[in-house]
Amino acid sequence: MIRTKGRACTGKRRHDTRDEAEEHRDRLLAKGAVRIAAYACRHRGCGGWHVGHLPKPRT
Template identity: 75%
Template sequence: MIRTKGRACTGKRRHDTEEQAEEHRRRLIANGAVRLTAYRCRNQACRGWHVGHLPKPRH
């Protein structure tokens, strides 16, 4: 389960570098995932990189 309330990153895959997160994002996209981004975690206990979905576009 992924919990993001309060900026927690419990259950998300942590990457040490932006490059590792970008490689993971590219693999997910190659397997059919869409609208993903790599981002720096704001959780002070983590401070790693994660891959997540972009917000849905507003119309």
């Protein structure tokens, strides 16, 4: 794990590639997680990929 200013990456598992992040997402979905996606981290200090929840749909 890497910590960045504003703690955006604190507590998140970092993946080196998109494929690794998508494999992790697939395992979580198989365990019952919903509405999650792999995404590239926007922080320069990280440079990796994370898996996180999608925003709730607007009603």
